[in-house]
Amino acid sequence: MLNVVIFGPPGSGKGTQSEGIIEKFNLAHISTGDLLRAEISGHTQLGTIAKSFIDKGELVPDETIIGMIDNKIEALVGNKGVIFDGFPRTVAQAKALDELLADYKSKVSVMVNLEVPKEELVTRLLKRGETSGRSDDNMETIEKRISVYESQTKPVIDFYKEKEVYKSIEGVGSIEDIFGSISEAIESVQ
Numbered sequence: 001m002l003n004v005v006i007f008g009p010p011g012s013g014k015g016t017q018s019e020g021i022i023e024k025f026n027l028a029h030i031s032t033g034d035l036l037r038a039e040i041s042g043h044t045q046l047g048t049i050a051k052s053f054i055d056k057g058e059l060v061p062d063e064t065i066i067g068m069i070d071n072k073i074e075a076l077v078g079n080k081g082v083i084f085d086g087f088p089r090t091v092a093q094a095k096a097l098d099e100l101l102a103d104y105k106s107k108v109s110v111m112v113n114l115e116v117p118k119e120e121l122v123t124r125l126l127k128r129g130e131t132s133g134r135s136d137d138n139m140e141t142i143e144k145r146i147s148v149y150e151s152q153t154k155p156v157i158d159f160y161k162e163k164e165v166y167k168s169i170e171g172v173g174s175i176e177d178i179f180g181s182i183s184e185a186i187e188s189v190q
């Protein structure tokens with residue numbers, strides 16, 4: 001399987017770029033953020049728990065997220081591959097993903113890190129907030145999300161560097177140019 005982790009801070013373009021990548025490489029898409037938002041819309045028990053964290057800009061606990069991914073992966077084995085968008089968000093989640101994939105004799109093929117400076121992230125998130133209906137539409141939640149990224153999510157980079165599947169991508173520029181760089185990174189491991 002071709003398993004891609006698309007990584008980067010909130011507002012770095014993971015969701016936008018995933019749309020093109022799934023088509024080009026014929027991958028299944030797992031966005032934990034989308035899954036959580038669907039649980040919230042469906043007023044499920046998981047949705048209620050998730051909402052309390054998301055509204056504060058915090059991370060939903062690892063066990064909850066890992067359980068959600070476990071359910072999804074099972075259904076996707078046999079596919080050409082998967083793009084993981086917004087997951088793993090912690091080193092514990094990255095380790096769990098390795099173990100889940102190992103059960104299917106598979107692993108993460110490449111991790112692409114979209115690098116975008118903080119000022120640009122804030123601009124993008126405020127703009128998205130005008131229409132998205134998401135809770136990260138104000139400076140307080142945005143600042144919180146970025147600081148959670150710095151402290152809890154960024155260490156995931158070193159995890160994948162050690163596994164030698166890490167690729168850094170310049171995340172500022174036209175959507176097409178960034179798409180081109182991500183495509184090259186994925187092609188280099190195929």
Ligand code: C5P
Pocket residue numbers: 010032033034036053054055057058059060061065085086087088089145
């Ligand atoms: O991935 P996305 O940016 O869409 O996630 C939106 C929110 O969902 C995050 O700010 C976080 O509160 C929650 N989330 C999480 N753990 C993940 C993915 C998303 O807690 N692995």
Ligand code: MG
Pocket residue numbers: 014015031033085086
């Ligand atoms: Mg997203």
